Amino acid sequence: MQNNQQGFTLIELVTVIILLGILSAFAISRFPSSQSYSTTIIKNQLLASARLAQQTSLSRASSAENVTLTVSEISGEWHLDVEGGSGITFSAQVERGSEQVRFGTNLSATCSALTAAPFTLTFDGDGNQIPFQSLRICVDSVTDLELCISPSGYAYEGSCIP
Numbered sequence: 529m530q531n532n533q534q535g536f537t538l539i540e541l542v543t544v545i546i547l548l549g550i551l552s553a554f555a556i557s558r559f560p561s562s563q564s565y566s567t568t569i570i571k572n573q574l575l576a577s578a579r580l581a582q583q584t585s586l587s588r589a590s591s592a593e594n595v596t597l598t599v600s601e602i603s604g605e606w607h608l609d610v611e612g613g614s615g616i617t618f619s620a621q622v623e624r625g626s627e628q629v630r631f632g633t634n635l636s637a638t639c640s641a642l643t644a645a646p647f648t649l650t651f652d653g654d655g656n657q658i659p660f661q662s663l664r665i666c667v668d669s670v671t672d673l674e675l676c677i678s679p680s681g682y683a684y685e686g687s688c689i690p
Contacts, residue, residue, distance in 0.1 A: 566625040570606060571673045571685070573622050574599065574629070574665060577608040578649065578675070578683035580618055584610060585651035585681070593653060599629060600646035628668040635688045639666035639674070655681040662688045 536544075577597055585595035595617075598609045601624060610618040632642035642664065650658040657663065657677055664687075665675040676688035 567627055567667055570622050570627055571667045573620055575675055575683055578677055581610045582651050582655045582681040584612055584617055586655040588653055595651045597649040630666045632664055633661050635664055635690055639668055639672040651681050657681045664688050
């Protein structure tokens with residue numbers, strides 16, 4: 529009677545476990561940190577709120593009625609409130625994390641040289657930003673993410689075009 533045993537040797541098993549450990553350590557380092565996610569969420573929410581404020585101002589029956597977007601920090605959260613003549617029409621809260629939101633009209637300055645939030649954007653009944661000039665918004669993090677709101681009120685991601 530023959531005894532045929534099949535399987536892996538202890539050396540083969542240890543080698544595979546070591547290789548899996550090396551590969552998993554490399555793979556985990558390739559995942560982005562949660563910091564980059566929260567920065568992107570804040571940037572996207574700012575962009576969406578600015579666009580909503582402009583669209584709300586364009587949809588008003590009376591062009592004399594302004595719409596404002598207020599960005600403020602309350603209890604470790606960013607509060608984004610779009611408000612028309614009839615009160616708040618939209619409100620969002622985003623966890624702050626370690627990001628700093630800065631804004632200004634200087635298109636060539638570094639993000640850290642801009643003014644820190646809170647700030648208010650005002651749109652007239654034609655959707656134009658008041659005052660009629662480009663506004664640069666930076667979300668400070670490991671890499672600065674920039675938004676621009678043109679004088680015509682259009683909000684887009686990226687550096688402002690002079």
